[in-house]
Amino acid sequence: MTSVLVLRDGLPGLHPLIQDLGGAGFTVLAEVDDRSKLVQAAVQHAPDLVVGEAARPDEALFKATQTLAEVLPRPVLLFTPDADAAHIERATGAGVHAWVVNGYGAQRLLPLARLAQARFEREQALLEQxxxxxxxxxxxxxxxxxxxxxxxxxxxxxxxxxxxxxxxxxxxNQRLGQVSQQIIHSAHFADAVNRAGQLRMLSQRLVKLHLLRLADVQPRQQQALLDDSVQRVDANLAWLGKNTSAPSFGEPLGLLNGSWAPLKTALTGKPSPDRVALVADLADRLLQDAERLTTRLQSAGSVASLQVLNVAGRQRMLSQRFAQLTLLDLLGVDVGAADRAATLTAVQGDFERALAYLNGLPLSTPDIRAALDQAATGWQQMLAATPQDRRPAGRDRLARLETVANASEALLAQFESLSTHYERSMQMLMG
Known part of the structure; x- marks a missing residue:
């Protein structure tokens, strides 16, 4: 049996509508005499059909039926003396399926209700299509x-x-669109995590290059790398600002930009020993802010394989941080000298544990395996340049400085390549 919600709008007692509906086989659930309560009553009673009477249909009534069509679509049959063409057109677009002018009659209720229902079903079918x-x-x-x-x-x-x-x-067992959306989502967050991870690495690379410039080791080459690093920081910050959600990532991005501005200024001009401490401190602030953003992006991405990309990307930073600390030792610069040995040992431990983790992953291809093997060799070359019992001098020191400069860049290139392989792997793209 069809259930009905009755709307009486300005025609009290003119027709025995409720009784006639019952006689035609409908079940009347409720009666509403205030158009503003139509949607509320429909949600409460969930009728199969809405039948109404309206003496003077106006915009308020049309808004009510329109809201009903949006919130709880139902066939609507409306009796009215109003034959205005504009109102008829407006009613048709506002969710009224049968607008009956001066045509009320008990014997017509059933066929008119069926007409409204048929039009409603056709409308819903078209909307579904x-x-x-x-x-x-x-x-x-x-x-x-x-x-x-x-x-x-x-x-x-x-x-x-x-x-x-x-x-x-x-x-x-997913639609093509679902798989495609997953790949787009994974690729976007993988790119964002990779770029934020690059900022971690660049913070330490900049200090390393500043120290190599100070030591006058391959000065033109180091200056070119420093200029390139500055440009990469600017480019990555611009990309992250444009391609990440401001409500979610605006705060850590703001901190990053705030950390970068003074560091960029401190790196200009000729390097000097009295500026090393400032550059190192500002770089560590940038590192911490970049770490915070990378962690938040990894969490927001909700893709388990992003952790692998984050670990591989972090190796880039650790390689540059280890190189920086080694250079401070080789140059005898007393920045954080009290705990530098412990810090160097901790960085070495972090790097080697992460390398073992990456080597043990099933996520592997021939390219990834080759890159990991090259990284292990590059790491041993880096360790060979680290001072042991005494601080080297003269040609020995120069040779070690050049080894650190070359090995750290080679190691960085290997982990840049490895990060790219992970970012483009099917396991990453499929989440």
């Missing part, structure tokens, strides 16, 4: 974006990328 078309169109856009990511990351053709998506869809 439209939603389906819209969904397919949006999914197609997602698929194209995901294919572009796979083509760049995996060096695939358009057909190859689509085949990979289709296989992933079948294996995970």
């Amino acid at each position: 439209l939603r389906d078309v819209s969904q397919r169109f949006e999914e197609r856009k997602l698929v194209e974006r995901a294919k572009g990511i796979l083509m760049r990351a995996r060096a695939l053709t358009d057909d190859g990328a689509f085949e990979l998506l289709r296989n992933a869809s079948m294996h995970t």
Whole structure:
């Protein structure tokens, strides 16, 4: 039996509507005499049909039926003496399915109700078709974006990328659009984590390059690397500001920009011994702020494999921090000398534990394995330059300075490559 909510709007007692509805086989759930309470009553009673009478339909009534169509779509049958064409047109667009002018009659209730219901069902079917078309169109856009990511990351053709998506869809029992959205989401956060991780590394690399400039080791080369590092910090901060959510990441990004500005200023001009402590302190502030942002991005990404990318990216920072501390020892600069040995040991331990972790992961390809092997060799070269029992001097010191300069850049390049391999791996892209 069809249940009905009755709206009496300005026509009290004119027709025995409720009795006639009962006689026609409808169940009247409630009667509403205030149009502003129509939606509330519909939500409360959940009728199959809304039947109303309106003496003077106006915008307030149309807004009520429109809200009903948005909140709880139901067929609406409205009896009224109003034959205004503009009102009829407005009613049609506001969720009224049968607008009956001066046509009330008990014998007509059933066929008019069926008319309203049929129009409602047809309207809902068309809306469902439209939603389906819209969904397919949006999914197609997602698929194209995901294919572009796979083509760049995996060096695939358009057909190859689509085949990979289709296989992933079948294996995970998800729609193509869902798989594509997952890849887009993972790639976005992987890029963000990688860039924030680069800021950690650059904070320590800048100090290293500042010290090498101070020692006059390969001055032109080190100055070029320093200039490049400054540009990379600026570019990564700009990208993160543009491509991350301000409500979620605005605060750590603001701190990063605040840390970077004074460090950038301190790095200008000719290096001097009395500026080393300031540069090192400002770089450590930048490191801490970059670490905070990287951790937050990894957590927000909700992709377990982001941890692997974060660990690999952090190795870049540890390699540069170890190099920086080694240079301070070689140059005899008394910045944090009291705990430098302990710090150096701690950094070495962190690096070697992370390297063992990465070597033990099942997430591996021939490229990743080769990069890890090269990184292990580069790390041993770095350790060989570290002072042991005494501080070297003369040619020995110069040779060690050059070894640190070259080995740290080679190690950095290896972990940059490794981070890229992890970022582009299917396990990463599939979350």
